[in-house]
Amino acid sequence: MSTPVIEVDRLNLKYGDFHAVKDLSFQVRAGEFYALLGTNGAGKTSTLETIEGHRTATSGTVRVFGQSPRDRRAVRPRMGIMLQESGFSPDLTVLESVRLIGKLAQRVDRPERVLGIVDLTRKASTKVSQLSGGEKRRLDFATAVYGAPELIFLDEPTTGLDIQSRDDLWTAVERLREDGSTIVLTTHYLEEAQQHADRIGLMHQGTFHQEGTVSELTRTLPSVISFSLPTPAPALPLAATREGDGKFVIETFGLQKDLFTLLAWAQDHAVELHDLQAGPTRLDDVFRAIGNA
């Protein structure tokens, strides 16, 4: 098997007496989409900054493309990093900023192509200071896209973007993946991680609370069926919790079977189930469960 793109082995990070990352180990393989998620202060940024070469580990090892991320000349041109704030000079135009990205990244590309991908072609000669928040975010995305790097870090990439821009960003990311890029995402928009990530590392207080595919993370919690009933209604065929406004919730590890039982019962009794919803656990629920663990 080929060398993983990222190897983190028993990483520890301390800020003075505070132990922010504790014995963390994980790997990201070539072409994989890995989401590093977690509660506030879990240690995601500290971990990513170490992988990106901005921070030195207190102990443990981090390898990127088999090399130390501190070896910037070897590693840096192969990674594109979209930070939460890129800090472009407000006096530069969009096109000048993209050219600067290219120089710093040391990757070959055409700035006009990159402007097209981030949908800023019409703003090429606009100064950065005059861009809207969403346009600035799309310019940040250009740092990750320029020269289609092998490894791409996306830190809260869709914050402040409208739906169209979000869809466009994910389409661009999927295209980069098709061309073989490895993606590492951090986000608090869990549905985006659920939709796009192959594997998720879920951090809490410096370590992994869970790590695995989306279905491995969500299968530990029951699926949910919810509906409202007109009153009066015959007795339900399954145990359900009654919430306010005539709403019922069934938690189940046998979603298909229980849904069938419920629908057959409704059919037999000519009962109409209002606002019927049924689905697997969402990542949000896995997160909420951390607090209850």
Ligand SMILES: Nc1ncnc2c1ncn2[C@@H]1O[C@H](COP(=O)(O)OP(=O)(O)OP(=O)(O)O)[C@@H](O)[C@H]1O
């Ligand atoms: N330079 C620093 N000095 C001292 N403590 C720090 C420093 N940077 C981070 N920390 C602490 O380390 C812990 C982990 O921080 P980190 O920014 O890595 O978390 P995070 O998972 O990215 O959080 P969030 O989701 O809130 O951005 C936090 O408790 C934070 O207060």
